[in-house]
Amino acid sequence: MTRTEVLTWPQARDAARDVVAKAPEERPDGAPGMADGNERRADCPCLLRLRGVDIAYEDGRPAVRGIDFELHQGESVLFLGPSGCGKSTVAMLCAGLMPEAVEAKVTGEVVRHPSLEAPGAVGYVFQDPDAQFCMLRVDDEIAFGLENQGLDRAEMPDRIRGSLAQVGLAGQEPADHAVFSGGMKQKLAIACALAMHPRLLILDEPTANLDPLATRQVFTEIARLARAGQTLLVIEHKFDALLPWMDRVVLFDAAGRVHRAGPTAEVISEEWDWLVAEGVVAPWKARPVWLGGSPAEGPGGPSGAAQDSRTAEPAGARGAIGDATNTEARRALEPAGAPGAAGPAGSNLAEPALSIRNGRLAYGGHLVWQDVSLEVPQGAFVAIVGPNGAGKSSLLQVMAGLQRLSGGEVRLLGREMRSWRPADRVRAVSFCFQNPEYQFIYERVADELANRPVGHEVPPETMRLLEAFGLDGCAEQSPFGLSQGQKRRLSVASMLREPHDVYLLDEPTFGQDARTQQAILDRLAALHREGRTVVITTHDLDLVRRYATHVAVVADGDLLYWGPPAELWQRPDVMARAHLVDDVRPLEDGDAAAGAVPQGGVVPAAVSGPATMAAEPRRKGLVYRLNPPWHLVTCVIAIAIGIFARTLPEAVAMFLWPLVLLFGAARLSPRQVVVRLSPFLIFYVLYVWTLTAYARVEPGTRTLDFLWMHLSYPGFIAGLVLAFRMLGAVCFGVLFVTATDVTDLVVGLSQTFRVPPKFAYGTLAGIRFMPLFQSEWTKLKQARQLRGKDARWRALRPVTYALPLLAQAIRMSERVAIAMEARGFRGAPADRPVGRTYYRVVPVRGLDFVYLAVVCGISIALLWFF
Numbered sequence: 001m002t003r004t005e006v007l008t009w010p011q012a013r014d015a016a017r018d019v020v021a022k023a024p025e026e027r028p029d030g031a032p033g034m035a036d037g038n039e040r041r042a043d044c045p046c047l048l049r050l051r052g053v054d055i056a057y058e059d060g061r062p063a064v065r066g067i068d069f070e071l072h073q074g075e076s077v078l079f080l081g082p083s084g085c086g087k088s089t090v091a092m093l094c095a096g097l098m099p100e101a102v103e104a105k106v107t108g109e110v111v112r113h114p115s116l117e118a119p120g121a122v123g124y125v126f127q128d129p130d131a132q133f134c135m136l137r138v139d140d141e142i143a144f145g146l147e148n149q150g151l152d153r154a155e156m157p158d159r160i161r162g163s164l165a166q167v168g169l170a171g172q173e174p175a176d177h178a179v180f181s182g183g184m185k186q187k188l189a190i191a192c193a194l195a196m197h198p199r200l201l202i203l204d205e206p207t208a209n210l211d212p213l214a215t216r217q218v219f220t221e222i223a224r225l226a227r228a229g230q231t232l233l234v235i236e237h238k239f240d241a242l243l244p245w246m247d248r249v250v251l252f253d254a255a256g257r258v259h260r261a262g263p264t265a266e267v268i269s270e271e272w273d274w275l276v277a278e279g280v281v282a283p284w285k286a287r288p289v290w291l292g293g294s295p296a297e298g299p300g301g302p303s304g305a306a307q308d309s310r311t312a313e314p315a316g317a318r319g320a321i322g323d324a325t326n327t328e329a330r331r332a333l334e335p336a337g338a339p340g341a342a343g344p345a346g347s348n349l350a351e352p353a354l355s356i357r358n359g360r361l362a363y364g365g366h367l368v369w370q371d372v373s374l375e376v377p378q379g380a381f382v383a384i385v386g387p388n389g390a391g392k393s394s395l396l397q398v399m400a401g402l403q404r405l406s407g408g409e410v411r412l413l414g415r416e417m418r419s420w421r422p423a424d425r426v427r428a429v430s431f432c433f434q435n436p437e438y439q440f441i442y443e444r445v446a447d448e449l450a451n452r453p454v455g456h457e458v459p460p461e462t463m464r465l466l467e468a469f470g471l472d473g474c475a476e477q478s479p480f481g482l483s484q485g486q487k488r489r490l491s492v493a494s495m496l497r498e499p500h501d502v503y504l505l506d507e508p509t510f511g512q513d514a515r516t517q518q519a520i521l522d523r524l525a526a527l528h529r530e531g532r533t534v535v536i537t538t539h540d541l542d543l544v545r546r547y548a549t550h551v552a553v554v555a556d557g558d559l560l561y562w563g564p565p566a567e568l569w570q571r572p573d574v575m576a577r578a579h580l581v582d583d584v585r586p587l588e589d590g591d592a593a594a595g596a597v598p599q600g601g602v603v604p605a606a607v608s609g610p611a612t613m614a615a616e617p618r619r620k621g622l623v624y625r626l627n628p629p630w631h632l633v634t635c636v637i638a639i640a641i642g643i644f645a646r647t648l649p650e651a652v653a654m655f656l657w658p659l660v661l662l663f664g665a666a667r668l669s670p671r672q673v674v675v676r677l678s679p680f681l682i683f684y685v686l687y688v689w690t691l692t693a694y695a696r697v698e699p700g701t702r703t704l705d706f707l708w709m710h711l712s713y714p715g716f717i718a719g720l721v722l723a724f725r726m727l728g729a730v731c732f733g734v735l736f737v738t739a740t741d742v743t744d745l746v747v748g749l750s751q752t753f754r755v756p757p758k759f760a761y762g763t764l765a766g767i768r769f770m771p772l773f774q775s776e777w778t779k780l781k782q783a784r785q786l787r788g789k790d791a792r793w794r795a796l797r798p799v800t801y802a803l804p805l806l807a808q809a810i811r812m813s814e815r816v817a818i819a820m821e822a823r824g825f826r827g828a829p830a831d832r833p834v835g836r837t838y839y840r841v842v843p844v845r846g847l848d849f850v851y852l853a854v855v856c857g858i859s860i861a862l863l864w865f866f
Contacts, residue, residue, distance in 0.1 A: 045073045046070055046071070046072050047071050047199070048070065048112055048116070048200075049071075049110075050067050050070075050090075050108065050109065050110055052107075053068075053110060054106070054108055055086070055090075057103075057104050057105075057481075058104070063104070064086035065256050066258075067090060067258055069090070071094065071200070073199075075248060076232040076247050076248075077233050077246065077247065077248045078242060078246040078249045079091065079233065080250070080251050081280060081513075082252075082254045082280060082470075082516075083237075083511070084470070084483045084486050085253065085255075085256055087204075091204055091233060095124050096122060101818045101821045116200060118199075119824025119825075119826070119827065120145050120149040120196040120198060121199045121200065122198055122199070122200045122202065123145075123822075123823075124193065124822040125193050125202070125204060125206050126189070127208060127484040127511060128484065128815065129189055130435070130812075131812055132185075132189045132816075133177060133188075133768065133816070133819070134761060134764060134816055134820050135764065136178070136742065136743055137175065137177070138172050138177050140839065140840070141188065141192060142163060142191055142195045143160060143839030144823060145196045145823040147836045147839060148823060148825050149829075150835075153839060160195060163191040164188075166191065166194055166217075167188070167190050167191045167221065168187060168213075169184065169188060169191060172188075180389065181389035183209045183210045183388025183389065184389055186208070187218070190203070190221075192823065193823075194221070200231045200233065201225065201232050202232075202233045202234075203222065203232070205237065206218055206234075207238060208484075209388070209507070210388060211386070211387045212580055213579030214387075214388060214579070215539070222234060222242060226246070226247075237512065243265075243268060247263070247264065248264060248267075249262070249263075249264045249267050251271060254278065269287075272287055282517070282518065351414050352377055352411070352414070353413060353502050354410070354412055354502065354533070355374070355411045356372055356374055356405075356409070356410045356411075357408055357410075358373055358407065358408040359371075359372035359405050359408035359409075360372070361405055367557055369554060369557045372408070372558070372559045373408075373559070374552060374562045377533075377550075378531070379528070379532070379533060380533055380534075381534045381547055382533075382535040382536070382551070383538055383551045383565075384396060384536070384554060385537070385538060385541070385544060385553055385578065386553055386560075386579075386580075387579045392506075392537040393434055395537075395552070396504050396537055399429075400431040400504050401420065401425050402431065412429065428500060428501045428502060429786075430498070430500040431505075431506075431786050432503075432504070432505040432508060434506040436492075437479075437480060437808070438780065439495070439786075440479040440487075441784060444479075445471060445477050445479055446458045446476065449471075449493055449494055461497075463475075468523070469490070469519055469520070470515065470516045470519065471486060471489060471490060480811055484511050488509075489520070492508050496527070499532075500532070502534075503527060503534045504535050504536075505534075505535070505536045506537050507537055508536055508538075521547060525547060545565060549564065550565075551563070551565045551568055553574055555577055555579070560574045560577060620667055621665055622664075622665040623661070623666050623738075623739035627748055627752065627842060627843065627844045627848045628741065628744045629745065629749050630848040630851075631736055631740065631848070631851070634848075634855050634856065635736045637856050638658070639728075639732050641859040642728045642729055645725050647866065648724070649866040650866045651721040653866050654728040654859065654863070655724040655727045655728040657859060658731035659731055661731075662731060666735055666739055676734045676738070677730060683726070688720060688722075691718045691722060692712065692715045692716040693710065694709065694715070695712060695714065697712045697714050742767055744842050746760045746761060747760075750838075751842055752842065757830055757832075757833060757836060758830040762817075765813075765816050766813070769809065776808060
């Protein structure tokens with residue numbers, strides 16, 4: 001066995017006999033069997049072994065070096081290390097996604113147990129919630145992985161309901177997840193992985209976008225899985241509550257090497273100072289009590305509460321509510337020189353920096369919030385908190401002038417927002433999107449940070465920013481090739497480099513280690529001390545306690561609280577409604593035994609998101625009962641028949657026939673038909689005009705000469721024939737689109753016509769992104785306006801945005817393809833229609849053949865008759 005060879009199981013069978021025992025026995029529910037408790041049995045089989053593994057990406061950039069790692073059945077392992085140290089890279093190698101799905105050069109010894117090669121044997125939850133889905137509805141999304149596993153269709157509904165309940169999304173089966181918030185999408189991704197009952201579950205920053213209640217639900221589920229013997233590999237920056245439930249921890253240094261690995265309590269206790277020095281743990285954070293830390297060390301002051309031997313107390317938990325007014329504790333939390341609650345000295349508080357009066361926001365038929373009124377003083381540091389999907393990001397966009405209110409008024413620096421010229425508003429306000437990729441407009445990190453092409457001579461100020469935000473060594477890389485944490489730091493740094501009056505940042509610290517969080521917050525605190533106004537959204541209440549002068553709590557479509565943080569801690573009713581209490585309660589042994597059910601023992605129908613959707617009622621009309629692929633065949637044949645219309649009566653008949661079907665079989669109203677046909681009106685007019693003016697006519701035919709055109713009646717008739725013929729084709733297209741569920745079409749193509757699932761489901765994944773292009777266009781336009789790089793003329797925007805949109809589409813398609821493979825979509829489930837099972841059954845009935853015969857027969861008869 002060489003150190004430069006990656007070994008699959010067949011190649012390494014003999015070499016691995018000493019570490020791979022017999023395949024573990026399955027429990028009836030599909031989860032791996034193991035005794036209760038977190039102690040790994042000595043005889044548990046080795047599922048994975050890495051020896052001397054180096055990984056480098058295509059550009060030659062090394063990601064990790066000399067990795068030695070073993071993972072045994074039933075273990076729970078936590079990866080810790082600075083942001084960008086290669087934790088996710090190693091996790092993707094463990095999942096079997098590298099180097100096949102994710103191109104990279106891997107050297108060393110990689111041995112996997114054959115049980116990990118089965119579809120869905122490894123469940124993977126990625127950092128980016130938007131790039132993990134390929135279906136349109138929640139239940140179809142979860143079922144996708146089950147189909148790849150070949151699970152019997154009768155078992156799928158229970159699996160789907162159970163996994164949604166585990167993450168707090170019960171009742172959302174028929175919902176369109178495109179309208180979910182980022183946190184809800186991440187919970188859905190976790191549900192997709194849990195439903196497959198994977199032998200190995202990898203969770204890569206699973207709570208990065210979640211509110212405190214949802215974070216607690218996920219952590220409780222992780223603890224329950226660990227207690228049940230599920231093999232787990234977890235990457236998490238907010239790791240305190242998980243420590244008692246992890247068997248082992250692996251520490252990575254900034255160079256991508258394993259610093260130390262071993263039992264969690266031993267390693268964390270002995271390496272605490274190293275974790276602080278490497279920026280994994282904040283200097284102000286207390287050592288967990290169960291590892292020997294003193295209760296008096298905590299930033300919230302002494303607690304006096306008894307601690308369970310298996311309970312890790314999150315930073316800032318003690319005294320977060322009851323002892324929040326402890327002045328000494330609050331002073332200990334603030335960085336040196338940080339402003340107090342009164343705001344920066346010398347700031348002019350007479351005129352608000354931002355104000356909203358009776359604000360109401362609704363879009364897509366969904367009310368986000370209403371009756372929101374607040375005034376943000378100049379020089380304030382404001383934190384907007386609340387559950388996932390409550391509208392925090394929307395409120396921030398309203399403050400930036402990127403989103404218009406549905407009702408009410410918003411004012412910036414005393415002026416009504418609509419009166420600001422875009423160029424002036426950009427100079428006054430800096431905005432940082434939650435998705436950092438929206439802001440990138442250059443192909444090099446150095447150019448992005450300098451906001452201009454700088455060549456190979458990087459300016460000193462840019463170099464200082466690169467170092468301050470942990471991006472030194474990345475100047476020549478593409479912003480899109482960075483890790484998620486690095487992308488976030490780059491996006492924040494690029495928006496803080498120039499002076500503004502107001503800084504608005506959407507989740508600026510999510511996915512960051514302690515050191516880079518501190519770098520970001522130090523910069524924001526410095527701006528605050530200068531008298532700048534800073535407004536952020538966050539789920540980190542410890543950040544709120546340490547830095548905010550004001551806090552806005554958004555939940556239940558309303559502004560529940562606006563004022564100083566100290567008074568919020570005295571409002572347990574508000575904190576409970578906004579899901580803010582749970583980040584200060586440590587996990588307890590009973591939580592893991594009970595499962596991921598929130599307090600009260602009831603799983604809500606929907607947590608912080610759109611109201612639970614009832615199943616869509618079946619629409620009346622014949623065409624809605626048809627098999628979509630056969631309906632497509634019928635429409636294509638009818639359109640082909642219509643091409644043979646040569647006279648005006650034939651063309652009119654071929655237009656009226658599908659029009660009858662739209663009214664009768666599809667039950668559309670005349671107005672609905674007109675609306676659907678109106679986008680094509682310009683083409684119909686052009687057909688008629690072009691042939692009227694330029695059609696070749698018989699000699700002697702009278703024409704009306706006008707300039708270079710020769711208007712003729714025969715040409716006019718030919719134009720009408722072409723226009724009605726095309727109208728008929730469009731009507732059949734409208735009929736098909738109106739009556740067809742796109743998911744049924746894709747599934748039906750595989751079931752009925754044996755189209756390879758790789759093509760059919762890949763097409764559906766692409767269709768899922770089509771509605772997002774309008775959003776991508778809007779975000780791209782906003783980002784370029786905020787950077788002062790938008791096209792000077794509106795007509796040039798399509799040219800300016802075409803390449804970035806294409807690049808974004810390619811990146812998203814690559815990520816979705818990787819996520820689909822991670823859910824077992826490879827081999828037989830992807831290549832052969834019979835290699836998978838189906839959650840949806842799209843049958844072919846006699847009605848489909850009768851409909852085809854009638855539609856095509858009448859079309860032929862109309863041509864014959866006229």
